[in-house]
Amino acid sequence: MKLVVRLGGSVVATPVNTRLISEYAEVLKKLKAKGHKLVVVVGGGALAREFIKIAKELGLPEQDQDDLAISVSRLYAQLFAKKLGEVGCGKIPSSVNETVKCLGKGKLVVLGGLKPGMTTDTVAALVAERIKADMLVKATDQDGVYTKDPRVCPDAVKLDKISFDDLPKFLAEDKHKAGIHQILDPEAVKILKTKQIKVHVLNGFKPENLLFAVEGKLVGTIIA
Numbered sequence: 001m002k003l004v005v006r007l008g009g010s011v012v013a014t015p016v017n018t019r020l021i022s023e024y025a026e027v028l029k030k031l032k033a034k035g036h037k038l039v040v041v042v043g044g045g046a047l048a049r050e051f052i053k054i055a056k057e058l059g060l061p062e063q064d065q066d067d068l069a070i071s072v073s074r075l076y077a078q079l080f081a082k083k084l085g086e087v088g089c090g091k092i093p094s095s096v097n098e099t100v101k102c103l104g105k106g107k108l109v110v111l112g113g114l115k116p117g118m119t120t121d122t123v124a125a126l127v128a129e130r131i132k133a134d135m136l137v138k139a140t141d142q143d144g145v146y147t148k149d150p151r152v153c154p155d156a157v158k159l160d161k162i163s164f165d166d167l168p169k170f171l172a173e174d175k176h177k178a179g180i181h182q183i184l185d186p187e188a189v190k191i192l193k194t195k196q197i198k199v200h201v202l203n204g205f206k207p208e209n210l211l212f213a214v215e216g217k218l219v220g221t222i223i224a
Contacts, residue, residue, distance in 0.1 A: 001214065002037045002133045006124040009045025010141040011204035013076050023207040025083045031214060032087055032108050039099060039109045039131065041124040042080055044073035066116035073112030073120055081110040096123075096130050103131065121188035129195050136197055137213050138184065139204030144221030145170055145183055161222045164193035184223075192223075199223040 005028075012020050032038055044051075048069035055065040074092050081088040089102040093111045102109045114123050121138075128136045142150060143158055147170060150156040162170075167189060183201055184192075192199055200213040202220030212219045 001135065002131050003031070003039070003214065004124050004128040004131070004133045004136045005038065005040045005210065006121060006136060006138045007040055007042050007080075008138070008140045008204050009043030009048060009073065009076065009120075011045075011139055012042070012080075013045035013047065015046075016076075016079075020205065020207065021080060021083055024210075025080070027207045027210055028084065028108055029087055031211070036214065037103060037131070039103060039111070039124075039127050039133075040077075040080065041120050041127065042073055042077045042110060042112050043120045044069050044076060044112065048072040063116040066113075066118075070113030070116070075112070077110045077112040084108055084110065096126050099127055100130055119185045119188065121185040122191070125188035125191040125197075128197050129191055133197055135213070136192065136199045137210060138199060138201045139210065140183065140201060141204065142183070142201075143203045144201050145223070159221050160218060161224070164189065164223060167223060196224075 007024065011017070012024070028038060028040065051068040051072055052065040055068055077092050081092060087108045089107045089109055093099040093102055093109060095114060099109050099111055111123070113120050118126075124136055124138075127133070145159050145162055145167070146156040147159065148156040150158075159170075167184070168186075170183075184199070191197075200220060200222055202209040202213060209219050
């Protein structure tokens with residue numbers, strides 16, 4: 001299986017959770033040993049949003065805000081890649097082409113953001129499109145997709161399955177902005193819907209959920 005994992009910064013980097021990073025490294029190695037081809041896109045979490053806030057206060061344009069957030073995500077990706085050791089790429093890819101090239105060498109690829117105006121969700125979607133991924137897994141700080149934000153609405157209901165057509169009803173933002181924080185960003189949704197790539201949104205604080213998703217077990221929310 002060709003698999004793209006979008007690992008939320010809210011999970012492993014807010015604050016930095018060394019235990020989770022280590023557990024994910026072992027789960028990913030296990031999946032690779034079973035013959036799966038894997039690309040992991042790591043988000044920048046709260047630190048990235050803090051740099052965006054600082055850049056705004058300095059009067060910097062949105063492109064520069066994005067640029068700083070990308071640097072943070074790439075730093076976390078580097079940390080993750082180093083923990084993976086020999087099975088990972090020697091460097092963090094700075095383009096989709098570099099990602100594909102590294103994957104072609106039989107490596108487990110880890111990357112962060114790529115360029116301003118593009119979230120790590122969109123990076124993951126573009127990579128999934130390029131490698132013709134069987135599935136994109138979004139490991140986030142929620143158990144799946146809810147009818148409302150479960151952090152503020154006690155009556156929010158988790159959805160086991162949802163279509164791409166219905167997904168926008170449950171997303172707060174319909175266009176990109178620096179620091180956007182929701183289940184999937186709008187640009188990523190467009191790509192994934194067009195290419196009909198199945199998405200599995202799940203609780204990223206439980207690395208074993210990634211194994212369950214690959215095994216086809218119902219965990220989190222499936223978007224298809």
